[in-house]
């Protein structure tokens with residue numbers, strides 16, 4: 001409904017402006033982290049620049065918030081300086097740390113690209129990686145020789161997917177983006193404000209493939225490689241439609257999903273429905289936040305208007321716990337710029353929480369490092 005969405009969009013805008021104006025007196029940002037007594041959990045989806053300052057910042061943040069293990073999804077391609085530095089961090093932190101390598105798209109339209117990348121993946125796995133993370137550039141950035149976007153199920157990926165299966169590498173896929181990023185980035189778009197600050201996140205022009213095209217290609221890729229284990233990050237990027245995620249998990253036993261950067265979206269469904277979904281798929285969902293820690297600071301699930309500080313990062317992590325562990329009503333979700341609505345906690349049963357927070361990541365990711 002255009003009128004509804006328009007007023008909601010303007011409402012969001014006003015609320016954001018208001019929250020900026022009141023930033024210093026916002027009680028949510030003043031909550032002290034409760035370090036002691038927190039259950040220990042694993043963040044399966046982190047981005048960390050492997051420099052001394054960022055590492056120090058990350059280790060302090062995670063310790064304060066009871067995150068005793070974490071997995072970096074952006075170690076870079078094998079052979080890069082970033083990969084070497086991340087692998088060295090792995091040597092230092094041992095089984096508290098895991099990492100995924102990435103593809104190097106250079107030369108993607110030249111013969112031999114896929115074999116080269118499959119070989120790099122194999123070497124990365126031998127060095128200690130747990131898998132391969134493919135960013136949304138697949139489908140929305142990389143172009144073929146004719147200038148068309150490379151499809152998410154392009155056959156050139158097949159040798160890499162097969163090598164992943166052979167080496168036990170998990171393939172983490174970021175396919176598409178939120179539904180609203182494919183709508184016109186105007187005032188009727190409920191994430192207008194975010195798109196205003198990040199115009200490159202808008203894919204509404206006719207040049208880009210539709211979200212449906214991307215998702216269908218992703219589904220074909222999963223079906224074509226039943227021996228490869230996939231991790232659909234951002235709840236398979238379908239948090240707007242839990243039934244679609246449910247169907248996909250039913251259809252593809254080789255698929256896991258993570259929660260990263262999408263509580264604000266799947267938290268819009270009634271809490272009892274989300275809770276039932278998490279219980280039904282308790283063995284296939286990994287806790288992750290998608291926090292980015294770099295020399296320039298933090299990114300907390302999306303861009304920020306102000307540079308985020310330690311207390312914001314603490315609030316971000318605690319908001320995740322509050323959502324999964326309590327039945328609090330009308331709470332702020334972790335990344336308010338994704339929408340100024342509130343969410344209700346889903347208070348997961350203890351055994352489901354343990355799988356979400358620890359066991360599934362151990363099984364899928366951390367056990368690969370031993």
Ligand SMILES: [Zn+2]
Nearest residue numbers: 045047073290
């Ligand atoms: Zn990420």
